[in-house]
Structure formats: C-alpha cells, structure tokens
Amino acid sequence: MSNFIFLTIIGAGLLYYLYLKGYIFANFDNITPEEAYKLLQKEKDKIVLLDVRTAEEYKNDGKIPGSVLIPIDNLPNQIDKLPKDKKILVYCRSGMRSAAASRLLSSLGFKVYNIQGGINTWKEKNLPVEKP
Template sequence: MFGFLKKLLGLPDGVSPQDAQAMVKTGSALILDVRTSAERQAAHIPGSLHLSLDELGRNAGKLPKDKTIICQCASGMRSAAAAKQLAAQGFTTLNLKGGLGGWQRAGLPTK
C-alpha cells in the first residue's frame, strides 16, 4: 500500500546506502548533498556534490543528465523534495534512504 501512496504523491524511490555506494562506484550515479554548507562542513560523503536545497532551482542545469542523481540530506526528508524537483526537470533521481545518518549507520565512510 505504501508503494501506491508513494507513486500517487510522486515521491522518489529510495535507495539503500550500500546500493547507492555501489552505483557511484560503477559510475552510473552520483550523490548530491542538499544540506546547508554548515551541515556539509561537519560531515559529508566523500565524492558527493553539494547544492543546498535552496540553491537547487537556480543550479540544476549544472548537473549531468546522463547519471542517476542520488539526493542526500541528513535524514531523507529534504532530499526527497530535491529528488522530486529534479525528476520534474527530467533527471533520473533516487532518494538516499536515511540520509547521511543512514549512510553512517551502514558503516560507510564520511569526511
């Protein structure tokens, strides 16, 4: 039932931290950190790009359309909004399940 509601509301599909890392390693995806600059300075996923959610609308054209964009925030809420926004502009997007917290709980590296 949740899948139906997710589709109805237009929410992006979620991807596990492990699957996201594998996609990035193969070159088929990139991780886009949509948190604030201060949040990113505290910790971030190595190799991720940064565009805060507030900057996304003005700068989405700088992102590649030939890769899946995995949106990431602290917990997954802002990144879901970012993924939905980018998908409406023709990007292929996923939302990182659990955000940076989920990434860290999975034992994956941060800087």
C-alpha cells in the first residue's frame, strides 16, 4: 500500500510540474528559442514580444531585443496594453512564469506562444540579447 501512495505522489508531482511548464493542459503553443527567433524575423510587425520577469532581472540579465517588460505580477492590471490582433511571444528566465502568463493571456483570447526555457535557453543558443 505504501508503494502505491508513494507512486501516486510522484505521479501527481510529475503531472503538476508538466502543467506548470505548459506541456500538458496548455491552451497555448510552446516554441523553442530558435523557432521564436525565426518567427520574429519573419513576422516582426505582427508580434509583441513580452518579458514577464521582474524589473531587476530585466536590468541585470538583459533582454531580447524588441521585448516589452510587464512583470507577471503586474500583468492582470496591464492586459489592456497588449493588442489582441497580434501574436504574443512570452518569455521569462526559465519558462515557468511565462507558461503561467501564456495560460492567462490565452484564456483571454490572445494568440500566445511560450518560449521554452526562457531567456536562459535563448542565451544558451547564442541568440541576440541586449542591455535595457
């Protein structure tokens, strides 16, 4: 019986992690940093690149060129700043907060793409970053 409880807890934890990362029960698309970069090059005028990190992270770690900072804690109060007629590419530091932001935006009718791995993976792929 204790093995069943242990496996149930492990399984629930795994499902919760996958949910937080946006891999299951997601109403938005996950894309790699490379796919996001290509999409930005191809459809720059049809996209808003949204950074949901803190202002401190934004300042210290740099930003993806062309991104707009709206920290996730402020996002519900600033939704009206985002156009519904454009695609929204969302990123954070590692992909957890951007998945939560993507879930919120998608539920409000936005076409949302979550950049997997956030700016950390973006940097690992040697994609452009600039200081704000």
